[in-house]
Amino acid sequence: MSGYLTEEYLQLQQMARKFTEQEIIPIADQIDEQEAEIPEEILKKMGELGFFGIMFPEEYGGAGLDALAVAVVTEELSRGMLSVGSVAARNLITGLELVRYGTEDQKKRFVPGMATGEIQTATAGTEPEAGSDAANIKTIAKKVGNKYILNGSKVFTTFANRANVLFVYAKTDPDAKPKHRGISCFLIEKEPGEQFAPPHLTGNRIKTIGYHGMNTYTLFFENLEVPEENLLGGIEGKGFYQLMGGYEIARIQFAFRSIGVARAAYxxxxxxxxxxxxxxxxxxxxxAMRFRLAEMATEIEAARQLGYYAADKHRRGERCDLEAGMAKLLASEIALKHTWGALQMHGGYGYTREYPVQRYWRDAGLLPIGEGTTEIQKEIIARRLLGE
Incomplete structure (x- = not known):
């Protein structure tokens, strides 16, 4: 139905669809039921297919493609399991942040490995008192000689245990006005595993009702030393802008995660x-059933086309925060609506483990919350509409 997708995108879509049907769907329910993690061999195959480095420049081992390519791959992977579509986003968002803002040394050290999946990343931004209010973080990074000393905590750091690099946002200038000007981003290198790096970096797993396949953690930093060459971009006070700079592609990608889950339920x-x-x-x-199916198909396609429009604007280098916010808002809301509708259509069986619709519904509960809540998306959209 889309005029946005050329033969190249359609071939990429078919590759992702084949991978999902052969590798993801057969194991998704087992991963969910056991609250297990995505197998290492799946991550390896995703790296071999180029799913982690879709938008990275070819000089750093990426495919040099664009947001439309991300959209078609993300929908297919998320149709199989939300966490698989999400794991591809880890390196996409952080890798593009590195490509855009990192020093040349940082790009060479990390981006090629992120493109293949040999290096996995996680973002540690959210704190107990700083969710949507991203500038209100309390984690402190104090410069001492040629290193920084980090103290503080983070919550909802997904994939932290399997990450080789944590992108940690901390205050280097606690007195900065406005507050966001005092935030910097640090690249914390670690070995994969739940042991982290005690006693200076520890973590506790947060149990969730869905979104299984990737574990989520509270992290604690206690006098953790970070070399100054791991300050993203080498300049203090740029962390908030670096984080915000990736929100357009992040929300486009998130919209297609939602579309994938909604499509699976439909x-x-x-x-x-x-x-x-x-x-x-x-x-x-x-x-009643026919009308519900018609509504599902219509609203999923509407969200997809809005997402393609945002992705195409991004591809052309145009500002698309409005469209990305709209796509994320619509897609996440219809995913929650229609996964519940699919469960209802199954009657009592929908509430059992015998059918995967209950998994789609539990996974969809995250979608209006993550990557900017429904309320935040509406505020962003309203500001643009009002010219504020």
Missing amino acids: ERALQYSRERVQFDQPIAKFQ
Whole structure:
């Protein structure tokens, strides 16, 4: 239905779809039920297919593609399992931040490995008192000689245990006015594993109701030493701008994670409506079911086309924070709505582990919250509309 996708994008889409159907869908329910993590061999295959470095420049081992390529791959991966679509985003967002703002030494040290997946990353920005209010962080980085000493804590740091590099945001100037001007980003190198680097870096896993496949942590920094060459870009006070600079592509990618989950639920509901017989006929013959399916298909396609529009603007180098925010808002809301609708269409069976619709619904609960809440997206959109 889209005029945005050329043959190159369609081929990439087919590759991601084949990978998802052969490698992800067969193991997704087991990962979810056991609250396990995405297997290492899956990450390795994703790296071999180039899913981690889609938008990285070729000189750093990437494919040199664009946001539309990210969109088609993300939807397919997330259709199989939300966390698989999300794991590709870890390196995409942090890698582009490095490409855009990092020193040449930092780019050469990290980006090629991030493109292959040999280096995995996690972002540590959110704190107990700083969620949507990103500038209100309390973690402190004090310069001592040729290193920084970090103290503080972070919450909801997803994939922290398997990351080789943590992108940690901390205050280098606690007295800066406005507050965001005192924030810097540090690249914390670590060995993968839940041991982190005690006693200076420790972590506790946060149990979640869904989004299994990647674990989420609270992190604690206690006099953690970071070499000055690991200050992103080599200049203090740029962390907030570096973080915000990636929000357009992050929200486009997040929109297509939502679309993938919504599509998975819709496809299951469509299949079930043909198979489930009540009153001597498939429930697909009942008007209530037919209307729900029609609404699902229409709203998912509307979100997809809005997402493509935002991605195409990004591809052309145009400002797209408005469109990216709209796409993220719409896609995340319809994902939550239609995963619940798919569960209802399954009746009592939808609330059992026998069918995956309950997984889609639990995963979708995160979508209106992550990468900027529904309320934050509406505020961003309103500011643009009002010219503020």
